[in-house]
Structure formats: C-alpha cells, structure tokens
Amino acid sequence: MSFDLVGLPALSRFTIDRSEPLRGDSERIAALWPKARMIVVDTRGRTLVAERGTRVVDRPAVEFGEQPPLGSVLLGEQDGVAYFAVLMPAEEGEQVPVGRSWVAPELTDEPQWLDLRQAGATLDDMSAGLFTTAAALFQWHRLGKFCAKCGSPTGLEKSGWVSVCSGCGREEYPRTDAAVICLVHDGADQVLLARGPGWPEGRFSVLAGFVESGESLEACVAREILEEVGVTVRDIRYLGSQPWPFPRSLMIGFEAVADPSEPLVPADGEIAEARWVSRADVRMAIEEPGSVPGLGLAGGASIAFRMLQSWSGAAHSA
C-alpha cells in the first residue's frame, strides 16, 4: 500500500519570487534598497526568531549600510520589497560546527537565536523559505573560498549566487549534494527504522545515503538499503524532496517495499540497530513524543519526519 506526503516538507517552503534576473542588476537593487529587509544568520547557522518560533526577525536593510554589505546575499523579492541576508560571527573568534540540535527548544515570546533544525517546522512559510535559502548559501560560501580547479581565492558576484575565481576566472554556482532517503515498509503496517552509531539510544529514523557519481536515484535507494541493513527492496517510488543545508544536501525522498521475513543485517560502523516498527507506534511517537518506550523520531524540520507522519497518518505536532 503506497502513500503520498501530506503537505510540503518544512524546509521546502519558499513563497517569494527568487528574482534571479535581479541578482546582477545593481541599478534595480539600488532602487529597492531603501525599502529592503535584512535577516542576519550567525556562523552557527542560527537566526533571530520571534513570536514563539513562527517568524524570522528582519531589519531595515539600510541599517547595514548604503548598499548591500560585502558577503550579503539577495534571497528574493515580494511586492516590491527585496529580502537580503548577511552572515555574522556567533561570537568573536568562535569556530563552531553548524547544526547538531536533536532536542526541540522551548519556544518563548522573546526573540531567540535558533537554527534550522530547531525552528524549521514552526516557522511560517515565508520565514522558513528565507532562512533555508540563506543558510544554504552561507554554507556554500564557507566551503567554496578557493577555486576547485586552480586553488586561487574566489570572490562572490550576482548578489552572492556566483563565485568567480581570481586566478582562472572559473565560475561556480551554489552546490548541493544529492542524497536519497527512503521509507521502507512491508506493504502493510510495518516500517523499517534504523539508528546511526552516534545517535542517542532509542533515536530511530528511515534510511538515507549520498548518491554516488554515475548512479541513478533509484539504484542508490536499492544499494543503500542493501548495504545498510541487508534487505532487498522493490516498488521504489518518489515522494518529494527538501533542501537540508547541513552542510549542503538535497534530500530526495522515496518509499519502497521489503519483506520483513528477510533477516536484518546492520552494516558495521554505519547502523547501530535496525528494526521493524508498527504504524501505531510511529503514530504515537509523533503525536506524543516520549510515549513509546525506546522510540524517538526525527525532528519536525526533517523530511524523515514528514515521511513518517504521512505514512502513519499521525496528526501534526510542533
């Protein structure tokens, strides 16, 4: 029995015009600047979120200078208002790996600094889209400071959307790594979940892996599941996708069917534990986190959450 995603994954929402032609049009940008808005993302991948996690705080862009500051990006335009983002250090001299929050924050009325994993599911559509795109672009900037061909430093053009090599002139556009994620079920009421080696006890999710060079998405699904848990799948079907900028993935979601009588063989070093879980348990674990002993699921910002929610018929819980 097949299923579809109920609603877009949290980080796939982008409601404003991405305005690609505007990126290189300095005259129009100058005309839009007085009314433009700016969101600030820090080097830990966090932005200031208000109204109990529902809205990203934006500021008048003119507070940041008479023109877009160096390293800022143009996210898009809506009703004559251009939206920009700028990166700032989380703390002076701080070097922090971006995004690793498993625990949902307590959302307050006071603005708080939250990352995409924490706020992605509670933000409204416009805020989620702006924040996701800004976080993804800044990750690409961070990882692409030197030319992949000649090693010279690169500079940014087109409002942060093109990097150009100072040595050989090579242009690069924002990079994204394709990864498949697959909800494997038995065609009836069981889903195959697994736990990664570094994950907390009881934390489970669906299986995922990076697409290899020269590989199709469907072949990757079949290979990853066979490699990770020793199971052969059939009826592989596309469900939907979402950006996951940690650091720069595009998660491409599938469902597939497997036979639960096949023995599960977790891959050494990749999967700590794998098991079949009932639809009722998944639904309860989503609707009342902590209510099913030994079963904690992925956070609401992930496509894994949306896949499990859609398959189990669970009501949405923030």
Ligand SMILES: [Zn+2]
């Ligand atoms: Zn170069």
